[in-house]
């Protein structure tokens with residue numbers, strides 16, 4: 001593992017990190033309330049972040065980083081390979097295997113038909129257009145299902161946001177706003193259903209007690225299997241670039 005250095009005035013602060021074959025951005029932050037040095041891998045940005053308490057020296061942080069190199073190497077090798085988004089590639093969408101295709105003559109931005117997702121536009125914008133289409137589909141499906149499930153339990157969702165969340169697949173605020181990771185679209189359909197049912201159940205029970213899980217089971221029978229899938233395979237949903 002080796003560390004590159006900054007070009008600006010903080011000459012002792014590295015900005016990239018070589019781990020095996022990979023070069024990753026390294027973000028060093030200072031946090032006033034941090035009690036100790038903290039190292040984290042962020043799969044969304046495929047970057048490493050090092051948080052330092054207010055008075056810690058950068059050199060101490062780097063020393064810590066070196067001590068943790070084994071952990072970092074293991075974490076990175078356990079990450080599934082990034083899958084390239086290019087014409088002909090098959091991606092999982094709600095458990096179906098969908099082939100992505102480029103067609104410059106297509107009259108709309110994208111179209112999903114018979115397990116083929118076709119996007120228009122120039123070839124160099126292909127990846128961005130595919131991801132845009134996927135995010136839009138995710139938002140629509142998640143919003144529709146959350147609205148449907150909340151009606152079943154007599155609750156109203158105030159707002160649903162779908163974004164690239166890092167630590168959680170979904171969340172529910174005390175004011176009834178739900179938030180989900182659009183990456184759930186890459187998971188099997190039952191998993192997607194479970195996460196939506198989980199957050200919708202929080203509209204009634206803001207805890208993880210027995211009654212919460214009963215409601216979750218009512219909305220999504222057999223949810224235990226989906227929950228386990230997410231625990232084991234969750235990080236695979238980061239295989240695709242944002």
Ligand SMILES: [Zn+2]
Nearest residue numbers: 198202207208
């Ligand atoms: Zn929960």
